[in-house]
Amino acid sequence: VQLGYLPRLEVRHTSEQEIGQVYVPRINSALLVAVIVLVIGFRSSDNLGAAYGIAVSGMMAITTGLAFLYMRSRGWSLAVAVPIFAAFGIIDLTFFSANLLKIAEGGWFPVVVAVVVFTIMASWWAGRRVLAELRARDALPLGQFVDGLTAEKPARIPGTSIFMTRDLRHVPVALLHALKHYKVLHERVVMMQVETEDVPHIPDEQRLEIAELGKGFYTIRLRYGFTDEPNVLRALAQCRVGGLRFNLMETSFIIGREKLRPRPRKQHRGWWRWRDALFILMSNNTLDATEFFRIPPNRVVELGGQIEI
Numbered sequence: 001v002q003l004g005y006l007p008r009l010e011v012r013h014t015s016e017q018e019i020g021q022v023y024v025p026r027i028n029s030a031l032l033v034a035v036i037v038l039v040i041g042f043r044s045s046d047n048l049g050a051a052y053g054i055a056v057s058g059m060m061a062i063t064t065g066l067a068f069l070y071m072r073s074r075g076w077s078l079a080v081a082v083p084i085f086a087a088f089g090i091i092d093l094t095f096f097s098a099n100l101l102k103i104a105e106g107g108w109f110p111v112v113v114a115v116v117v118f119t120i121m122a123s124w125w126a127g128r129r130v131l132a133e134l135r136a137r138d139a140l141p142l143g144q145f146v147d148g149l150t151a152e153k154p155a156r157i158p159g160t161s162i163f164m165t166r167d168l169r170h171v172p173v174a175l176l177h178a179l180k181h182y183k184v185l186h187e188r189v190v191m192m193q194v195e196t197e198d199v200p201h202i203p204d205e206q207r208l209e210i211a212e213l214g215k216g217f218y219t220i221r222l223r224y225g226f227t228d229e230p231n232v233l234r235a236l237a238q239c240r241v242g243g244l245r246f247n248l249m250e251t252s253f254i255i256g257r258e259k260l261r262p263r264p265r266k267q268h269r270g271w272w273r274w275r276d277a278l279f280i281l282m283s284n285n286t287l288d289a290t291e292f293f294r295i296p297p298n299r300v301v302e303l304g305g306q307i308e309i
Helices: 025-042 049-073 078-105 108-137 142-147 173-182 232-242 270-283
Strands: 155-164 184-196 208-214 217-224 251-261 300-308
Touching: 025 108, 049 078, 049 108, 078 108, 108 270, 142 208, 142 217, 155 173, 173 184, 173 251, 173 300, 208 232, 217 232, 251 270
Parallel strands: 155 184, 155 251, 184 217, 251 300
Antiparallel strands: 208 217
C-alpha cells in the first residue's frame, strides 16, 4: 500500500518492533475464501504436494533475485554479488525447474494466484501513474496561486476550510472546484497533508509542521508512525502550540472525491480497456478518507469530478 501497488486499505499494526507485522481485514477475508476453495478443490494434503512445491521453489528463486538487486542497490560490486547470487540461484532454479513438471498435477494453482495478484498490483500502479499525469497536466503551484489573490477577489467569508491533499506544493483540485462554483473562500484556508513514516511512533512534538503562506493561507504537514492511528481532530488541537486555533463548529473539511470512468470506446487504448476497468473498480472502492482520518462526517464537504482514463 505504501509503495503504491495497492489501493488504500485498513491496516492494523500489531507490533511496535516489526513494521511488517500487520493485519489487513480485507486481505484476511480474501485468504479465508481462498483457503476454503483450496481445501474443497484439492481435498487432501497429498494432492497439494505439487502446488506446494511450485510455490516454495518459486519463492526461493524470487527471493534470491531480490537479494541480488538489493546487493546492487547497496553498492556491492558484481565481483562479490554475482558469485553469491549464482551459488543460491543454481540451487533454487534446480528445484524450481524440477517442480515445473508438476504444473498439470496442481502446480498451476500458485501460478494462477501469482498472475492474478501481479495483475492487480501492476494495474493499480499503472493506473495511479496515468492519474498522476492527468493531475499534473492542470496542476497549479500553491505559491503562485496565493500570490495571485487580491483583497477584493475572491470574496472571503468567516470560518476555516481545511483541504486534505497529497501534495502541499500544488493547489488541491477540491479548492479549485470550490472557487469555481462558489466564487468565495474562507478567511482562513488550510492545506493539510498526512504522511506515514517508517518508524513505529512519532512524538507529539515532532508531529506537526505548520507554515504560513500569507493572505490567510496555511499548510500543515502531519507525520505519523506506522503504528500511530491518524486523528485529524487531535492534530488540530495540537496546532495551538504553533499559534493556530480551530473552532470545530466554524471549520469545514473539504475532501476531493474523484469519480473515474472509462473513455468512450472509440478513444480507448484497445486491449487495455479491461485493465482500466479493473483500476476504476479498485479506485472507486478504496477506504473512505473521512473514516481513515477520523474526521467528523457532519463537518465534511466532498467536492469531486469525473476523470476519464
